[in-house]
Amino acid sequence: MTSARANRARGPRAAARFGAAALLILLTACAAPLQSTQWRAAPPADLSPKVELDTVPFFPQERHQCGPAALAAVLVWSGAEVTPEDIVPQVYLPQRQGSLQLELLAAARRHGRLAYVLAPKFEALLREVAAGHPVIVLQNLGLSWAPRWHYAVVVGFDLARERIVLRSGGEPREVLSFATFEHTWRRGDYWALAVLPPAELPVTAEELAYLRAAANLETAGAARAAASAYMAATQRWPVSIVAWFGLGNSAYAQGQHAAAVLAYRRALSIAPAHGPALNNLAHVLARQGELAEAEHYARAALAADAENETYADTLREIRGRRAAP
Amino acid sequence: MKLMRRMTRGVSSVVLVAFALLSVHLPVQAAMVGTGEVIAQQQGTVDRGQLLEALAREDVRAQLQALGVNPAEARARIAALSDAELQSLAGKLHELPAGGDVLGVAVFLFLVLLVTDILGFTNVFPFVKKTVR
Numbered sequence: 001m002t003s004a005r006a007n008r009a010r011g012p013r014a015a016a017r018f019g020a021a022a023l024l025i026l027l028t029a030c031a032a033p034l035q036s037t038q039w040r041a042a043p044p045a046d047l048s049p050k051v052e053l054d055t056v057p058f059f060p061q062e063r064h065q066c067g068p069a070a071l072a073a074v075l076v077w078s079g080a081e082v083t084p085e086d087i088v089p090q091v092y093l094p095q096r097q098g099s100l101q102l103e104l105l106a107a108a109r110r111h112g113r114l115a116y117v118l119a120p121k122f123e124a125l126l127r128e129v130a131a132g133h134p135v136i137v138l139q140n141l142g143l144s145w146a147p148r149w150h151y152a153v154v155v156g157f158d159l160a161r162e163r164i165v166l167r168s169g170g171e172p173r174e175v176l177s178f179a180t181f182e183h184t185w186r187r188g189d190y191w192a193l194a195v196l197p198p199a200e201l202p203v204t205a206e207e208l209a210y211l212r213a214a215a216n217l218e219t220a221g222a223a224r225a226a227a228s229a230y231m232a233a234t235q236r237w238p239v240s241i242v243a244w245f246g247l248g249n250s251a252y253a254q255g256q257h258a259a260a261v262l263a264y265r266r267a268l269s270i271a272p273a274h275g276p277a278l279n280n281l282a283h284v285l286a287r288q289g290e291l292a293e294a295e296h297y298a299r300a301a302l303a304a305d306a307e308n309e310t311y312a313d314t315l316r317e318i319r320g321r322r323a324a325p
Numbered sequence: 326m327k328l329m330r331r332m333t334r335g336v337s338s339v340v341l342v343a344f345a346l347l348s349v350h351l352p353v354q355a356a357m358v359g360t361g362e363v364i365a366q367q368q369g370t371v372d373r374g375q376l377l378e379a380l381a382r383e384d385v386r387a388q389l390q391a392l393g394v395n396p397a398e399a400r401a402r403i404a405a406l407s408d409a410e411l412q413s414l415a416g417k418l419h420e421l422p423a424g425g426d427v428l429g430v431a432v433f434l435f436l437v438l439l440v441t442d443i444l445g446f447t448n449v450f451p452f453v454k455k456t457v458r
Binding site: 061064065066067089090091093094095096097098099100101102103105106107109110138139140141142143146147148149150151169170171176177179180181183184188208211212214215216218219220221242245246249250252275276279280283310313314317 | 356357358359360361362363364367368389391392393394395398401402404405406407410413414418419421422423424425426427434437438441445446447448449451
């Protein structure tokens with residue numbers, strides 16, 4: 001920041017700018033250093049120095065429709081067939097003249113895409129873009145007390161020149177300095193959203209956050225997409241109990257009982273006393289008619305948590321079926 | 326007294342609606358444990374119960390409609406939100422950031438933002454070119 005300002009301070013307007021800077025200090029309360037300046041001296045060694053994703057489409061934004069335009073760009077990039085006009089009724093709030101962050105996530109799910117909110121880190125953003133994933137960001141282009149909220153899609157960066165490339169509003173290729181971009185993005189609390197085909201994981205994904213995103217995709221009704229997300233999760237985190245458990249539940253929900261049994265067994269090979277996996281395995285085995293084995297697992301679930309009413313119900317149900325064939 | 330009665334009637338109708346919604350959203354297999362439940366346990370978040378979830382759902386639906394979304398679309402939009410998301414939205418649809426490039430620019434604000442744009446702190450006006458310098 002300081003070097004950039006020093007550069008600009010040359011010329012006849014320097015004095016005016018100095019006054020403006022003094023005014024600015026009174027107006028803004030942004031004392032903390034920017035993330036992007038912290039690793040300026042030594043950027044992460046394994047990060048590509050320069051990336052631009054040319055395959056991300058651009059939809060010029062209609063009035064107040066930066067949300068639909070940004071979401072349409074990443075959805076089309078991910079292989080969905082949509083237009084911003086399709087998305088407007090799914091995210092736009094007429095009286096607010098804008099779109100809420102959570103509604104962008106929900107709309108992505110309605111198109112069978114996994115919506116993952118990145119960690120609020122400049123580095124995470126760049127890593128996703130370097131991995132080929134365009135990222136939607138929420139910027140406050142104005143000031144904290146005079147906000148102008150805006151969504152754009154980050155499609156590239158240049159570490160050496162400290163530039164970031166966005167599809168933004170009416171501009172198919174807006175180039176901003178890291179500093180200006182980060183100022184606007186920081187006022188949006190570093191909110192960044194990756195919208196990916198469900199079999200593809202964000203490179204910066206964290207296990208539980210990702211699985212929650214998959215579970216949300218599932219409850220939104222995209223059962224098959226969620227199943228591939230869980231499958232991808234078991235490959236990335238082979239010893240994740242929740243990934244195998246989720247895969248089991250999603251297989252069961254789709255009527256694939258044998259696959260569900262296998263997945264629960266994998267979860268139990270990692271954590272033998274995992275009550276939910278024991279309980280659900282008992283359930284599916286009972287559905288398959290394996291009542292003796294089902295009762296064994298239902299008992300084990302209760303042994304893990306004697307107070308749990310769900311487990312008690314499961315055992316009661318299985319015993320009832322065994323008593324009255 | 327009359328006010329009390331009106332209030333209790335209001336409250337009870339909300340509870341009724343909540344219960345009606347509740348019955349729709351009960352899981353099909355009552356004795357299966359859901360994935361979301363296990364994740365919530367692992368993350369140490371508290372399950373606030375189905376009644377509160379149903380109230381949040383009803384609240385968000387009403388607010389969406391009040392903000393101009395038609396009823397059928399409001400239902401579809403809510404169906405794609407998780408319970409935790411609904412609870413974080415409830416009561417806040419008027420205040421959360423809504424990305425849409427809206428700015429009520431008064432004249433002095435225009436000047437302030439022009440200056441902050443030139444300095445590269447903000448990016449309101451496209452005619453201020455920060456990157457070509």
